[in-house]
Each structure stands twice: as C-alpha cells, then as structure tokens.
Amino acid sequence: MxxxxxxxxxxxxxxxxxxxxxxxxxxxxxxxxxxxxxxxxxxxxxxxxxxxxxxxxxxxxxxxxxxxxxxxxxxxxxxxxxxxxxxxxxxxxxxxxxxxxxxxxxxxxxxxxxxxxxxxxxxxxxxxxxxxxxxxxxxxxxxxxxxxxxxxxxxxxxxxxxxxxxxxRGGGPLLDPPDEPPPELDRGPDLCDVVGQEAGRRAVEVAAAGSHHLAMLGPPGAGKTMLARRLPSILPDLDDAAALEVTALHSIAGALPPGAPLLRRPPLQSPHHTASVPALVGGGSGLARPGAVSLAHRGVLFLDEAPELSPRALEAMRQPLEEGTVNLRRTNGETSFPARIQLVLAANPCACAKPAGDLACECSPLARRRYLGRLSGPLLDRVDIQVRLEPLTAATLLDEHAASEPSSVVADRVATARAAAAARWAGHGWRSNAEVPGAVLRAPAWRLPRRTLGSVRQLLERGQLSARGYDRVLRVAWTISDLAGRSRPNEGDVCEATELRRGEVR
Ligand SMILES: Nc1ncnc2c1ncn2[C@@H]1O[C@H](COP(=O)(O)OP(=O)(O)OP(=O)(O)O)[C@@H](O)[C@H]1O
Ligand SMILES: [Mg+2]
Ligand SMILES: [Zn+2]
Structure with a gap:
C-alpha cells in the first residue's frame, strides 16, 4: 500500500x-x-x-x-x-x-x-x-x-x-480509562467564615440572586477579598450543558484538575492585577489558550485591587463584558471563546491603601476620585451593585456568640430567587434580572408606582444618583423583591437597592 x-x-x-x-x-x-x-x-x-x-x-x-x-x-x-x-x-x-x-x-x-x-x-x-x-x-x-x-x-x-x-497488528491491548469515582463537589470557602459585615454579605447574596456584577470598595482588611471568594459557594450547580462548556474551556487551557472530573461548580478566577492581557483574555502561540475571562465562563471573575490593572488590561475586558465572548485575532483568522461571567471588583478607596479617615492617609479627595475613576468607563458602567464596606469593629470580631449563616442556607434563598426571576423573564429570553434592559423596567408594563420610588427619586433629583445608576437600582430592587418572595418590589426593596449603590463612582 x-x-x-x-x-x-x-x-x-x-x-x-x-x-x-x-x-x-x-x-x-x-x-x-x-x-x-x-x-x-x-x-x-x-x-x-x-x-x-x-x-x-x-x-x-x-x-x-x-x-x-x-x-x-x-x-x-x-x-x-x-x-x-x-x-x-x-x-x-x-x-x-x-x-x-x-x-x-x-x-x-x-x-x-x-x-x-x-x-x-x-x-x-x-x-x-x-x-x-x-x-x-x-x-x-x-x-x-x-x-x-x-x-x-x-x-x-x-x-x-x-x-x-x-x-x-493484533499484538496487544490498548489501555482503559482509569476507573475513579467522581470526587466530591468542592464548593470552596464558606460564608460562615465571615464575621459581621452584614452589608457585604447581603451584597454578595443579592449579586448571586440576580447575577449582578458587584464592586466592593473599602479600606484594607474589611473583608472584600474574603467575601468575593465566597460568591461561588452560593451559586447553583452548573447544568449539563454548562458543565460541558466550562470543562471544555479548562481542557483547552490544560487546566483540568487531575482525574478530569466534569466541572459542576461555577468556576472562580482571580487573576492578579499584574496579569498580562493574554493571561486575562486569552491568546498565546499555536492552539489559542483561553484566558481568565473564559476560564471564569459561567462563574465569577474576581478582579482584586482592580484600579491597579493596567489601562490596556481594563480596555481588553470591555468587549468580553459586553458580548459574553472573547474574540482573539490569530495569524490564521479569528478565534473566539465564550466568556459569560459575573464580575466582582474590589478596590481600596485610594492608592495608598490606608484606611480612609486614618491619619496616615493623606490622599486628597481628588486623588481618591481619580484612583477609582480608572475603573469607571470600561468596567464600573456595567456593575449593578457598588457597595462601600466599613472596617470590622473589634467588638464584632471578638464577639464569641456571633454565628454567621453558612453558604448552604444562603444558596437556598438564592436558588429560589433565581427561579422566580427566570420564570418572570422566560418569555423575553432573559435568565436573570441583570440581563433586563433599563428601558424595559421603566416601561409601563414593569414601571413601579411613584410612592415606591420615593427614595430613589430624591437621590436622582439631588444629583446623587446618575441616570444609569437609576436603572441599576431598579434592577437590583427586583432581585431584592425576588429574595423576599414578593411579586413586585416595594418601597423598602427600592430603598435597600439604593443602599447597594452607595459606593457609586462617577
Ligand atoms: N468580616 C470578617 N470576618 C472574619 N475575618 C475577617 C473579616 N474581615 C477581615 N477578616 C480577616 O482579615 C483578613 C483580610 O481580609 P481581606 O483580605 O478579605 O480584606 P480586604 O478588604 O480584601 O483587604 P485588602 O484591601 O487589604 O485586600 C482575612 O484573611 C481575615 O482573616
Ligand atoms: Mg483584599
Ligand atoms: Zn490614601
């Protein structure tokens, strides 16, 4: 032959x-x-x-x-x-x-x-x-x-x-795949480790329930990193199709854990702020490698110390955030990877990373605004929840009777709320409140009555909330109402949603 x-x-x-x-x-x-x-x-x-x-x-x-x-x-x-x-x-x-x-x-x-x-x-x-x-x-x-x-x-x-x-040639057998039982699902660190910090815990819960992007601003040691890493623990398991998508991306990156179980939990990726653009969005020579945004597909992308990211890195994140895919230009054409992520940003209020109000921090208000302003264009514009965290008081930390709710309890509430939102928007093709355009929530079918909107109208009139911020408050109010099992947000839900916007950077 x-x-x-x-x-x-x-x-x-x-x-x-x-x-x-x-x-x-x-x-x-x-x-x-x-x-x-x-x-x-x-x-x-x-x-x-x-x-x-x-x-x-x-x-x-x-x-x-x-x-x-x-x-x-x-x-x-x-x-x-x-x-x-x-x-x-x-x-x-x-x-x-x-x-x-x-x-x-x-x-x-x-x-x-x-x-x-x-x-x-x-x-x-x-x-x-x-x-x-x-x-x-x-x-x-x-x-x-x-x-x-x-x-x-x-x-x-x-x-x-x-x-x-x-x-x-008929001379010997091939080998069989190893026959290992699938490992236990690893849910990662648990919310029960977080003492106090009610506002932060609530922000994480609401973010999970509505698939909202989340930004946490606050002084060092407030627990921002701790909270962010626990968001996946309250998200639902991936369904079969999603699990296959996620596992395939990790397979292409050569990042599957040993034993190669199907990845059933939403992944968390937390690239360092010095990570290169290819590490963030993908690339490399030969067979293109997915970056952190794609390895976080259907999970959480956590950008810690986000203002420290280079302008190029921030800019590279724009397209995946808008479209849910990354397009990479290759020598032999364009390659794309899915990148539907939930973004979590954490930032100190200023570059010196010393507690605000602390005598040691001498940054001017202008310097602080400039520091966080680096995030505003490409990323923060899409972030529904922007909270400010206060440092933990010694009393809270030392309280021996304090017991925090474990992730499993929060995850149940999140699952119920997500199901309610999915059912409401099913006919429109949206799966979560985060996907609903502001114009829809302002249109007659979904508009909330004047009295419900009291608090948010005041902020808007006083210029303390942007028009974009207003839409985001509405979206988050629907999620809070879903968590409470209500069919529509009430005044208290709207009020809480404005609180979850207190960190808004403009
Ligand atoms: N609410 C909390 N409950 C329990 N431990 C906490 C809490 N907040 C902070 N800690 C402790 O402080 C450490 C630092 O917390 P974390 O790294 O989450 O803070 P951070 O806000 O991200 O700070 P930085 O701005 O310095 O990154 C944690 O490892 C934990 O031991
Ligand atoms: Mg941190
Ligand atoms: Zn400072």
Missing part, C-alpha cells in the same frame, strides 16, 4: 472539527511534504514524528512522503495530530494494516522517544467526534478520563506509539 488515511480532530476556539490525515508514500528522493495549512507546530511535527517512529523500533520509509490534512481550509494548530500522522505514514509505507483503526479517531502528541503525550482540549475534540457519529477514539492515557466524560463513546488509551502499533 502506498496510500493511507486516518481520522483525527482539530480545534478552532472551543469547537472540534474532524480532520482526515492522509499519507502517500512514493518512490523518489527521500522527502517529507506536509500540506493542509499547517502552522509551525505541524512543521516541527515532521522531524518529531520521524524520531518517534524510529525510537519506537519501527522502520521509517526513506522515500517521498506526502502528508495532507483535510479539510485544507480549516486552520490547524497544536500537536494533537502527531499520532495519526505517524500511523498514516507507517500504513502508507505498507508497514501497518489500518483495518483496526477504521472509523476510529486518533488523538495524541508524540514525544521524541515514541511516548504519547497528553494534549489540551481533548474533551471538546472527543465531543466533536461523537457528534459526527464516531463511536471509538484512541487518546493519550493522561487524557483518557477526560475523554470518557462524553457518553456513548468507547475510549481506549495508549501511552506509547509502540502500544498502538502492536494493537493494530
């Missing part, structure tokens, strides 16, 4: 696409030609695959070898085609009968020594194979548990090229 064909899968963004790997081995000067829009990683694959074949004790055909990846128009990245290329070359040279790999998708990177190395993104690759009607896949052993998350597929694994070659 001088021609052989094998199936593999390529990734573009989060989507897998079936790829056919063809090899033709002809007489002529020893030469390897790779075609089908390969990127640099594929060019390297040429020497790599040769070394792996030779070091697996196989014969490398010293002839004219043409390897082609189809469809040609599909941008191809990464080293996940290595294993399929090696098998196709051996088969093309007549060294390997491919009957055993008919209708099987083969994924894996080769080490120079012939070992099969794990690749990023196996979950979405295998999902694409399943959706295309493929029933059997061969993957690197280290990716087998992840591949096995897709139902209806037979997953076999290999740790070396030699093992796969032996199997194809």
């Amino acid at each position: 001088s021609y052989a064909k094998l199936r593999s899968v390529g990734l573009v963004g989060v989507r897998g696409h079936l790829v056919e790997v063809e090899a033709d081995v002809a007489n002529g000067l020893p030469l390897v030609i790779l075609s089908g829009l390969p990127d640099t990683a594929l060019h390297e694959a040429r020497d790599w695959v040769r070394a792996a074949i030779v070091n697996s004790g196989q014969h490398w055909p010293n002839r004219r070898i043409t390897v082609n990846l189809l469809p040609a128009a599909l941008p191809k990245s990464g080293s996940g085609f290595d294993l399929a290329v090696a098998c196709a070359v051996l088969a093309g040279a007549g060294e390997l009968p491919l009957a055993a790999l008919q209708d099987v998708v083969v994924i894996g990177e080769l080490g120079l020594d012939g070992s099969v190395q794990p690749v990023r993104g196996v979950l979405p690759m295998v999902l694409a194979a399943a959706q295309a009607g493929i029933r059997r896949v061969v993957v690197p052993l280290a990716n087998a548990a992840e591949a096995a998350l897709i139902p209806g597929l037979t997953v076999r694994a290999t740790d070396t090229l030699h093992r796969l070659v032996s199997f194809v």
